[in-house]
Amino acid sequence: xMTAVRNRTIRNPFAEQLLNPATLDCMPRGDWMxxxxxxxxxxxxxxxxxxxxxxxxxxxxxxxxxxxxxILRHLPVMAISGVMIALITAxxxxxxxNFTVFAIWLGGFVxxxxxxxxxxxKNRNRAPETLxxxxxxxxxxxxxxxxxxxxxxxLAALLIPYVAADNTIFATALITSAILVTAFSLxxxxxxxxxxxxxxxxxAIASALFHPHAEEWPPIVGLIAAYMLFIxxxxxxxxxxxxxxxxxxxxxxxxxQVIGYLLDExxxxxxxxxxxxxxxxxxxxxxxxxxxxxxxxxxxxARVPFATxxxxxxxxxxxxxxxxxSALIEGRAFSGIECQVRSGxxxxxxxxxxxxxxxxxxxPAGFVGTVRDITAEKEAKNQIIRLAxxxxxxxxxxxxxxxERLENAVRTLERYGTPFxxxxxxxxxxxxxxDTYGHPVGDRLLAEVSxxxxxxxxxxxxxxRLGGDxxxxxLEQSNDAVFAAKxxxxxxxxxxxxxxxxxxxxxxGVSVGIALAPQHGTRPEQILRNAxxxxxxxxxxxxxxxxxxxAQMDFAQRERRILEQEMHQAxxxxxxxxxxxxxxxxESGRIRAMEALIRWDHPIRGEIxxxxxxxxxxxxxxxxxxxxxxxxxxxxxxxxxxxxxxxAVNVAVPHFMRSDIVADVEAVLQATGxxxxxxxxxxxxxxxxxxSDDVLNRxxxxxxxxxxxxxxxxxxxxxxxxxxxxxxxDRLKIDRSFTRDIDTGESAKAILMAIASLGxxxxxxxxxxxxxxxxxxxxxxxxxxxxxxxxxxxxxVRHEDVAPIMLRNFMDSRQMSLHAEIRDExxxxxxxxxx
Numbered sequence: 127x128m129t130a131v132r133n134r135t136i137r138n139p140f141a142e143q144l145l146n147p148a149t150l151d152c153m154p155r156g157d158w159m160x161x162x163x164x165x166x167x168x169x170x171x172x173x174x175x176x177x178x179x180x181x182x183x184x185x186x187x188x189x190x191x192x193x194x195x196x197i198l199r200h201l202p203v204m205a206i207s208g209v210m211i212a213l214i215t216a217x218x219x220x221x222x223x224n225f226t227v228f229a230i231w232l233g234g235f236v237x238x239x240x241x242x243x244x245x246x247x248k249n250r251n252r253a254p255e256t257l258x259x260x261x262x263x264x265x266x267x268x269x270x271x272x273x274x275x276x277x278x279x280x281l282a283a284l285l286i287p288y289v290a291a292d293n294t295i296f297a298t299a300l301i302t303s304a305i306l307v308t309a310f311s312l313x314x315x316x317x318x319x320x321x322x323x324x325x326x327x328x329x330a331i332a333s334a335l336f337h338p339h340a341e342e343w344p345p346i347v348g349l350i351a352a353y354m355l356f357i358x359x360x361x362x363x364x365x366x367x368x369x370x371x372x373x374x375x376x377x378x379x380x381x382x383q384v385i386g387y388l389l390d391e392x393x394x395x396x397x398x399x400x401x402x403x404x405x406x407x408x409x410x411x412x413x414x415x416x417x418x419x420x421x422x423x424x425x426x427x428a429r430v431p432f433a434t435x436x437x438x439x440x441x442x443x444x445x446x447x448x449x450x451x452s453a454l455i456e457g458r459a460f461s462g463i464e465c466q467v468r469s470g471x472x473x474x475x476x477x478x479x480x481x482x483x484x485x486x487x488x489x490p491a492g493f494v495g496t497v498r499d500i501t502a503e504k505e506a507k508n509q510i511i512r513l514a515x516x517x518x519x520x521x522x523x524x525x526x527x528x529x530e531r532l533e534n535a536v537r538t539l540e541r542y543g544t545p546f547x548x549x550x551x552x553x554x555x556x557x558x559x560x561d562t563y564g565h566p567v568g569d570r571l572l573a574e575v576s577x578x579x580x581x582x583x584x585x586x587x588x589x590x591r592l593g594g595d596x597x598x599x600x601l602e603q604s605n606d607a608v609f610a611a612k613x614x615x616x617x618x619x620x621x622x623x624x625x626x627x628x629x630x631x632x633x634x635g636v637s638v639g640i641a642l643a644p645q646h647g648t649r650p651e652q653i654l655r656n657a658x659x660x661x662x663x664x665x666x667x668x669x670x671x672x673x674x675x676x677a678q679m680d681f682a683q684r685e686r687r688i689l690e691q692e693m694h695q696a697x698x699x700x701x702x703x704x705x706x707x708x709x710x711x712x713e714s715g716r717i718r719a720m721e722a723l724i725r726w727d728h729p730i731r732g733e734i735x736x737x738x739x740x741x742x743x744x745x746x747x748x749x750x751x752x753x754x755x756x757x758x759x760x761x762x763x764x765x766x767x768x769x770x771x772x773x774a775v776n777v778a779v780p781h782f783m784r785s786d787i788v789a790d791v792e793a794v795l796q797a798t799g800x801x802x803x804x805x806x807x808x809x810x811x812x813x814x815x816x817x818s819d820d821v822l823n824r825x826x827x828x829x830x831x832x833x834x835x836x837x838x839x840x841x842x843x844x845x846x847x848x849x850x851x852x853x854x855x856d857r858l859k860i861d862r863s864f865t866r867d868i869d870t871g872e873s874a875k876a877i878l879m880a881i882a883s884l885g886x887x888x889x890x891x892x893x894x895x896x897x898x899x900x901x902x903x904x905x906x907x908x909x910x911x912x913x914x915x916x917x918x919x920x921x922x923v924r925h926e927d928v929a930p931i932m933l934r935n936f937m938d939s940r941q942m943s944l945h946a947e948i949r950d951e952x953x954x955x956x957x958x959x960x961x
Contacts (some may be wrong), residue, residue, distance in 0.1 A: 149458070149547060192372050194263045196314035205239040208274070211304040212236070215281065242270055263317070271318035271368045278305050279329025302353075305330070309357050319361040329352035398499075398807040401480075403492040403577040405456060407431045416497055419469045433494070433936060434455040436478075439467040450478050457490060458484050464500070508792055517591040519569055520576035522650050528590035528598055530648050535600055545605035547641050548653050549614060551579075553595035553621070554635035554669040570627050573633070578620045582613065598657075605642040607674065614638040614672035621672065630772055635663040638672035646675045686742050692728070693739060693748050697755065701727050705761050705922035708931065709774065709893060709915045712907045717770040717935045719806060721915065722760035724752070725920050744780045753781035754790055761798040761805060766799055767932070774806040776838060779813045788827040795831070802832030808859065810838050814849045822853050829854075841881065856891055857913070861897025865916070868905055875905065882909040 141332055187490040216228065240844065245266070261466040305326050312319040313958040333352065399416035405407055408429050420435050433451045439873065440447035446465035459481040467474050480495025487757035501720040515527040523531065535546045560568030572595065579589055588600040601610065639661025656675040664673040696702055726734040763775035777787065795802055807828055814821055825835055834856040837849075842861045846889050860881055867874035879893070885892040894906045897916030906914060923931055 162635045189372055193314045195878045197267055198246055199313040201242060204308055205243050207307050208304055209239055227823045238273055267315055267318050268321055271312050271322040274324035275322040276306055279326040313361050313364045316361055320358055322358045323354055392602055401432060402494045403432050405490055407494050439469045440465050468945060474501040488948055520573050523588055523590035524577055525592050530587045531600055535602060536650050544603055547601040547605050547610045548641045548657045549599040550635050550657040551597040552661055554637060556595040556634050559632055567627050571625055574625055575621055582616050610640050635670040639664055641675045683949040689739055690742050690746055697751055705924055707922040708920050708929050709913050710919050712912050712914055714907045717771055717932055719774050721774040721949050724756055749778050750785045753778060757794045761800040763796050764804060765798055765800050771803045771807050776808045782813055788824055806834040806836050808836045808838040825853050856895055857886055857891045858891040859895055865894050865896035865902055868902050879909050882911060886910055
């Protein structure tokens with residue numbers, strides 16, 4: 127893997143230039159790397175000597191560059207020492223017989239060294255960067271070696287034979303020292319040192335052989351010959367050691383680059399950065415990404431304590447930062463310390479770890495550690511906590527958090543006697559808005575309501591959305607009834623104000639139930655139940671109001687639970703029965719239908735009105751069982767009536783929605799044999815806001831069975847005329863409240879006339895309930911109501927009394943027809959008088 131990474135990632139611009147084919151083509155052939163125009167065979171031999179034959183081209187390039195730079199580093203010492211030796215030699219040779227020639231040599235030597243020093247000064251900080259530059263540098267070095275070897279060798283030939291005998295040894299020692307210094311300085315480049323040794327040694331031997339006293343110089347010649355053998359051998363050994371060191375250095379640098387690459391790649395893929403300090407606590411190394419996060423550069427972090435750099439972004443009072451700083455000062459390891467910082471203009475969270483390091487002697491050498499950006503992790507954790515405790519739609523506390531806050535309030539009450547108040551809120555007419563305009567509008571409406579509630583309550587009060595359109599507020603440290611009443615009034619007034627959402631102006635209301643602790647309970651479930659009872663009373667009292675919990679509410683709730691239990695038994699014991707109230711045709715006066723009305727004959731309580739138990743049944747699943755029993759019983763009774771008399775059955779909203787009403791009706795019709803056209807299903811307008819599409823589909827299915835669909839209590843509910851367009855109702859039943867007001871006001875008459883006209887235009891028949899007087903009858907017949915119902919004709923009667931009332935109606939129908947004739951005659955006379 128390391129090899130693959132190295133081959134893929136390590137870039138050496140110098141080596142790339144060396145291996146560039148265009149560059150190679152422009153260079154002279156032969157092994158330029160080892161200087162001059164050596165043959166390939168000699169080049170290979172020299173490479174084998176130093177162990178460089180196995181190097182690849184890029185490595186050879188790096189080796190030559192290092193050799194050249196090593197010689198350049200030694201060049202000033204070599205030049206200065208050579209000039210000093212030359213000057214000392216000049217002093218020794220002052221009385222030389224041919225001093226003029228020596229002076230010329232000296233001048234030439236000084237010029238040579240000056241030129242080399244000038245070249246050194248120019249290139250002292252610049253290594254060869256291209257193939258051509260490297261070749262030139264090697265060539266110059268070899269030429270310099272030849273020139274300096276010729277200089278020192280010629281000096282020996284010029285000086286030694288002619289100096290005084292007592293100075294011969296001293297002069298020889300000076301020249302030998304110069305030759306040795308130069309040879310060792312050139313040791314890094316084998317061709318240069320070989321050229322130098324060959325030239326300088328040859329000239330030195332020649333000067334000894336031609337000395338006037340040559341017979342005295344064999345030892346000197348032997349020493350020079352040994353020098354010519356020893357120096358090349360030493361150069362080869364040095365070259366091998368130099369090459370091994372260089373190889374190791376290159377590998378170390380490559381490994382460092384690989385490690386650096388891996389660390390950079392690691393830092394790119396994870397949010398973790400490495401840092402290191404020296405024994406003084408100053409930053410020794412730091413990843414580039416961490417430097418960027420700290421707002422510093424790599425150079426800017428050197429010699430600066432890591433704690434100081436961290437303090438640039440961390441809050442001074444942050445506990446995590448203080449702990450990290452203390453650990454660095456005390457020299458102890460630390461792990462996973464979280465610090466809050468501000469970097470790049472944003473608040474972030476870092477997790478910092480570090481451990482002390484020691485050198486081979488066990489002495490503290492600083493710290494090494496990591497910094498991890500855990501901002502995303504922290505935000506995700508906070509989001510999870512927020513989702514666990516907050517309502518996602520409104521941002522209020524959710525039910526779980528509300529329960530926890532309520533339990534805390536109760537514990538505080540028990541321990542310290544601290545009171546609190548609980549308010550239950552339920553939005554009025556929200557469901558209508560939600561189903562009419564859609565859930566997105568409903569969600570935005572809930573969010574707006576939440577804002578209004580939060581704007582009114584105190585900052586420390588707990589506001590929660592319990593679900594749907596239900597809210598709760600805990601007023602901590604307060605059970606002031608007056609304060610709670612004022613707050614509830616403000617909430618009601620605020621929620622009641624208009625909302626504008628997507629260009630639509632909407633109105634809703636809110637009902638509030640209030641329970642005070644400890645007056646109304648000391649246990650969470652008790653306080654919850656009592657606040658809910660108060661809310662229920664507020665809704666019963668017309669909505670848009672608030673109510674405190676009262677003891678009789680608890681009594682009423684217990685009564686409701688008892689009635690619910692007794693209704694279960696009443697179904698089994700057949701305590702329910704049906705009464706029937708006739709619906710009269712306005713033209714014929716004949717009974718056209720009988721409406722089935724349920725009654726409960728309680729064995730102890732006596733007859734119980736539907737007003738008392740139907741609402742309780744609707745809040746439980748009992749309404750489905752009671753509704754099915756009513757359907758079956760009414761249809762069975764209708765089979766004994768004349769074929770032109772229908773039976774009308776009210777279907778409660780919970781029954782319609784909680785069961786398969788179509789299957790229920792179909793099963794009853796099949797079981798009783800009653801034709802479907804004789805069954806009228808009465809529903810209320812509130813059903814149509816439950817789930818419009820589902821309800822309409824069920825109504826259409828019932829209509830396909832052949833049943834008539836009647837909208838009961840029309841005008842008292844939501845009265846959205848769009849329902850009349852979506853579904854073709856067979857009949858509308860006008861609520862008795864409009865009929866009752868005929869005698870007292872013109873508004874009711876106008877509404878009734880409008881409804882009758884609407885029915886006529888839409889082809890929907892109209893039934894009027896609550897007819898009790900002849901004047902009401904006359905008006906309703908005049909405006910076109912084709913069916914009438916009320917005490918004027920008959921009160922609800924038991925099943926056994928239906929046959930007699932039908933017979934009596936048949937007999938009285940003639941009187942009804944006569945009444946119609948008299949009315950028509952009266953109208954005719956009135957018109958004539960007007961004419």
